[in-house]
Amino acid sequence: MHSRLGNAVQTAIQHGLLLPGTRLPAERSLAQSLALSRTTVLAAYNALKSDGWLESRAGSGTWVCAKPAAQARQRTYDAVLSNSSTLNLLQIDDSEVIDFAVGTPKPLSDLPRALYTLDPSIQTELLMERHYMPLGFPALRQAIAAYYTRRDLPTAADQILVTGGAQQAISLVTATYLQRGDSVLVESPTYFGALDVFRFAGARLAPVAVGLDHINASELRDRLPATGSRLLYLTPTYQNPTGATMPDRARREVAQLGEEFGVPIVEDHSLSELAIEEASQPPFIARYGAASNVITLGSLSKLFWAGLRVGWLRAPVGVVTKIARVKTAADLGSALVTQAIGAQLLQAMDEAKTIRREQLAAKRDLLAQLLREALPSWRFELPKGGLFLWVHLPGYDSRQFAQAAARHGVALTPGPLFAADDSFVEYLRIPYLLDEDRIRLGVQRLAEAWEAFMASSSFQTPRLNPIV
């Protein structure tokens, strides 16, 4: 019996559920709450102490050991190895590891904290009478509609469906429009979370190359009929991961193609509010695609806080109703408290954008400068917004380097993670969103890892016989 408890505690530590430096419950109270004998708990704690998972501190109970770096790195290494798993990447949570993998900023500490909480009287009076709202909390839907209307895309509240982040919007659209075996056109490279959804749905991925000017609309004109695709998924502004932005003219053409071929277009604007260079953005594709089914996705995750899980889709009312049926089956609607918080936060969007802009400009420039100094053979363009550098390692396999980096305490997302077809072997996506000292430490470790990687010739890509 004590070994079962011991295993549970060990697994919890390994999965980061019990963090280093956490105090465990006293033996007596744990025994009571698990209906075990105190002897059993004591035996489990002792076994874990002798294995180095737990430690006693005089007079203050039993604690999870501060983890040795080696063990933390092993876990990151495992996560990177199984690099098709978003689940593993999201579980990297470890102060020993520099997370250059997940692309989500911390909440803004410069905004009033009250924006992130609900006044208790609002919560109890306004929310507790209601329960299921599959389409979303009315005040939030109205706030989102007003946000689009202000941005020159007139929108009514009933054109909005609230979702669990933009990720759920992708998932619901997929469930609505794609069946197993259907083809979906995607940018190449693109956001890996979208690829996850399409692969789980059994869809065939049809890639369209992204260049400095985003995708080429005339290539799309060929690819749409050639692939018979049923859906087009795009990240038009600060493309994830390349940072490219699709020009106005291409947006107009894409909308026209969607209409012509009757293919719904998903434009995912999760990163679009993260402008770094001052410049007016091109209109939403939906602005040109009123007659077709353009579905515009947005999210509060990047500007405010991903832990809220508040995203949405905007579409013609008929499309919203269709997808809302799928949302109802999926979860009967999103949590109301966080939606009410989301409606508050939307009021502060302009302020948040200004703060993020300054923050990201500084971080982007720092990361770029450090990389140029420490790793001069790496190549990248400076993006005008978004969260990422898309880095080319000419002649080397980023997956192999990511493993070397993991051994040096850095988690990376290699290029093939963003590919429909295992291409982009020589690329890495690196976010600029950690604190300055973490960015510095991260680049320093990358440089050390790169030196070790170069020294070990077996890690070099055989150029004449490329790994794909």
Next chain:
Amino acid sequence: MHSRLGNAVQTAIQHGLLLPGTRLPAERSLAQSLALSRTTVLAAYNALKSDGWLESRAGSGTWVCAKPAAQARQRTYDAVLSNSSTLNLLQIDDSEVIDFAVGTPKPLSDLPRALYTLDPSIQTELLMERHYMPLGFPALRQAIAAYYTRRDLPTAADQILVTGGAQQAISLVTATYLQRGDSVLVESPTYFGALDVFRFAGARLAPVAVGLDHINASELRDRLPATGSRLLYLTPTYQNPTGATMPDRARREVAQLGEEFGVPIVEDHSLSELAIEEASQPPFIARYGAASNVITLGSLSKLFWAGLRVGWLRAPVGVVTKIARVKTAADLGSALVTQAIGAQLLQAMDEAKTIRREQLAAKRDLLAQLLREALPSWRFELPKGGLFLWVHLPGYDSRQFAQAAARHGVALTPGPLFAADDSFVEYLRIPYLLDEDRIRLGVQRLAEAWEAFMASSSFQTPRLNPIV
């Protein structure tokens, strides 16, 4: 232009997004926020006033009219007519209509309100550093594991996956185990939200009859191989909608059958904490199915508040990991604030059960007594727990009666909504969870509707040529 605005407002009123007695924004401020001229807004408001949607109140602006009962009833009637749509049923929200359709109680007003909110310091300190937690918030996973362990089903935190209500758990399990065309065994009748999920997934529904003793395990032994089912979905305690509870012995046999045929079993316990009669419940099926894949679902929706959208599944760790990959693709994890609130609420479960028990006992007995007096030809058993009477209208079609009831201002869920195959034409599910005066008014209206229905011979089921 004003007609587009007018349509949006009208649709919002029709969908219950703008409730009767709500004040609309002043013309000037609406014009400003939508970037329309004041004249346009004025014209739209005026048109809506002349159509009876809005009204001016002297000195205090423009208001949504208190809706005439007829209009509210029309909407309910539409919802009942399209009776396969959970989305429509959940949008019934109208003080004119007695909602005998949706089966979710209000939050408990007798619990301390503080349990439903987060201390702001906890929220900012504990949560805002973190963002994605696909498996769930650690404190909640631990609290759920402790809850099962106390109920004689020893559980570690890593056996728990937090979901957006039990509904999302059903949806994720389905995405994990069922492909288009696969067969799923379901109770007949069963919870319509589960049928929604299976139908959306393109699964074939294989019904197993529920009697007073729940399903018959030996029938299951025949049906499992005969249907080649890939999944078994059960509501073993206070079955939805019949209220039947599966005895201990049958649970043991079901677990054994799952093992024997290698079929995962979902046991949905969303209603199980709603005991009315004092009696110990049989063990979870998972207690007997350690070697097979028994997936146990739970939820805070019925005991505490459905608006939280906090549910979960409990399964062997390998199964949890497999489903967690699907959860990650679906939404990257549930909202953290509501999970932290959920962890608080779980501490008060015993208290909440006691309060609910007293509340539901009184409402159940009241509804039963009123129905016996007003509608003596209706037949039902008194359930020992849960939220519903499962009522037999011998010789009559409940779908036709539901339409008559809607015209009298009562929303009902006819039996075929709970059927895999359009059976249960003569049944209705009626929840006992409204306030006493609403229950009284509802039964009074049902009696009037029944009288009108009886008087109109065209509504009678032709007994020799039954509608199926």
